[in-house]
Amino acid sequence: MxxxxxxxxxxxxxxxxxxxxxxxxxxxxxxxxxxxxxxxxxxxxxxxxxxxxxxxxxxxxxxxxxxxxxxxxxxxxxxxxxxxxxxxxxxxxxxxxxxxxxxxxxxxxxxxxxxxxxxxxxxxxxxxxxxxxxxxxxxxxxxxxxNSFATLIDKAAWAEAGVEAPTSGTTWQQFAEKCAAFAKAGKRKNFYATADSSGQENTFEAWLLQRGKSLYTADGNLGYDVTDATDWFKLWSEIRASGGCVPPDVQALYKNTIETAPLTTGTAATDFAFSNQFAGYQKLAKSTLDLIACPTLDGGKPGHYLxxxxxxxxxxxxxxxxxxxxxxxxxxxxxxxxxxxxxxxxxxxxxxxxxxxxxxxxDVGRKALAFISHIEAYSGPLPPPPPKGSGENYNVLTRISQEVAFEQSTPEQAGETLVSETSANLKRG
CATH class of the missing domain: 3.40.190.10 (Periplasmic binding protein-like II)
Incomplete structure (x- = not known):
């Protein structure tokens, strides 16, 4: 691909x-x-x-x-x-x-x-x-x-692990705990609760929106700070340390295609993608998949938008x-x-x-159609558009997330680097 x-x-x-x-x-x-x-x-x-x-x-x-x-x-x-x-x-x-x-x-x-x-x-x-x-x-x-961003989930794999699968409304903390429990069950070798989404901009954006932040402001500046970025990398470092997400060498094989996603390659029971991609994922998946909202923050704002x-x-x-x-x-x-x-x-x-x-x-199409109606309860307004110079920032996040995953950088260092590099890209326009 x-x-x-x-x-x-x-x-x-x-x-x-x-x-x-x-x-x-x-x-x-x-x-x-x-x-x-x-x-x-x-x-x-x-x-x-x-x-x-x-x-x-x-x-x-x-x-x-x-x-x-x-x-x-x-x-x-x-x-x-x-x-x-x-x-x-x-x-x-x-x-x-x-x-x-x-x-x-x-x-x-x-x-x-x-x-x-x-x-x-x-x-x-x-x-x-x-x-x-x-x-x-x-x-x-x-x-x-x-469409809207979504969590794609293999409920049968979660049931096999004896862990209640995440649902719409599951918080990030609960999600991390469920992923750790999945890992502890150890039902399948080299199979994990979730893909590592720390380098996926759309998941990061949903999390930022829940914190009342955004990727970008209306005037074209960065919409988050070093603390936000650091906390994001810390969250995924904790999930990674528990064995709850795929290891970095497996996640690095993902090339922004359905064919290379951990959910498709059979290494994860959960992944994150846009709802319009659901049919493509289901076509290649060996198990029946479902769509739910992304994990939420306790008392947070909506992280989705249409x-x-x-x-x-x-x-x-x-x-x-x-x-x-x-x-x-x-x-x-x-x-x-x-x-x-x-x-x-x-x-x-x-x-x-x-x-x-x-x-x-x-049935696959009906699930996707139903999700768009369902997700309205978790959706807010369309966020400010990505400004000039933002195109490279997706790749910057992916690269820095891999540095954390491979322990070449700490979450604190990664947070500062992400803000510095993405801000510089915006200034160059």
Whole structure:
């Protein structure tokens, strides 16, 4: 999944021993000939669904051709940044909320307001879902679905260990105690209560929100301090010391893909992911999974919020923006395309699509739909958006968390380093 994949014409770049230069030249020529390029991050299941929908779009729109690429999260943003800087960006890109303001602020993606009511017919998404994809009052993304962060849990594995599984409302302290009890039971070798989520920004954010803090402030500064960061690393150090989470060498194998997650590889009974990823996790899991809220803080504030799972944005250099917008609309709003995508990218924003899906989804889909309704009790307002310069901070947290896990740094040192490095990234913008 860390490799780049090209649809249908099925050219797999990694491992072929060929230069990317000729390939990029061919792709550029392709765009100039009247087609468009679309790129996203995600699993094989997401690729299957997306390519099926794109095939149908091509069939229904004679003369429109789409070349697609997909890759893992880490590779995606590195490759996209390189292509944008080199003037060779795809026409239609999958966009995440944490990068929306950065890409819009730098002029890398274009406003879509002029397409509304024409190629783009998403007024029924509602004000909140349109606003969540907007910057400065202008629409920069087409909402592909609504989701929230979640705890994914294998209840059977917890029952096997003789420990009551965490539920929505379980506090972080209770969660740590349950993980320690799971480890003490020792029912399976090299199998742990939970993945180590100390380096996962979304879990850290949920915990910060519960403390009344945030990753970033409305004016673009860091929303937490050294004490917050230190306490976070201490929490996970305690879980790690009890044997409650996977060891660092196992967690280091996680590459921000479903395929490499401890829950998927069979080393943990609990993991953390977005609700739209639930179908992908369940498809690869050997046991039945469930979704619950993240652990809470006693007397704390809500740590969840509903957000656009992903968006589709049109790049500033798009050769055929009208085709790109039409494809985005087909995937997000037209039943023929949107029903193929299902809820793999989140619960659709259009009421018509949600209603149509409700009678079509399987048990996995019903769990994901139910979770979005359930999580409202644990949700607060959308936090301030990630500002310019924040893109690298995800990787900074991951790296520093690994230094603590491998005992190369103490939680106190890690807290100071995290605040120092992430603040510096924001200042550089």
């Amino acid at each position: 860390n490799n780049m994949h090209l649809k249908r014409r099925h050219l797999l770049v990694a491992g072929l021993g060929v230069s990317l230069t000729p390939l990029l030249g061919k792709i550029s020529a392709f765009a100039q000939d009247g087609g468009i390029r679309m790129v996203w991050w995600g699993s094989e299941e997401r690729a299957r669904r997306t390519n099926e929908a794109v095939d149908l779009f091509e069939q229904k729109n004679g003369g429109s051709s789409v070349e697609t690429e997909f890759m893992g999260w880490d590779d995606y943003w590195t490759r996209l940044a390189t292509q944008v800087a080199g003037g060779n960006a795809p026409d239609l890109i999958q966009m995440d909320y944490r990068y929306l303001f950065e890409y819009a602020g730098r002029g890398a993606i274009v406003p879509l307001d002029d397409f509304m009511g024409k190629e783009l017919k998403i007024a029924d998404f509602g004000a909140a879902n349109l606003a969540s994809c907007s910057v400065g009052g202008k629409l920069f993304g087409v909402n592909l679905g609504v 957000k656009p799972s992903q968006m589709l944005s049109v790049t500033a250099g798009a050769k055929n923006p009208n085709i790109a917008v039409a494809l985005a609309n087909f995937l997000a709003r037209e039943p023929e395309g949107a029903l193929i995508l299902g809820i793999e990218r989140g619960v659709p924003a259009a009421p018509e699509i949600r209603d149509a899906l409700a009678s079509k989804v399987d």
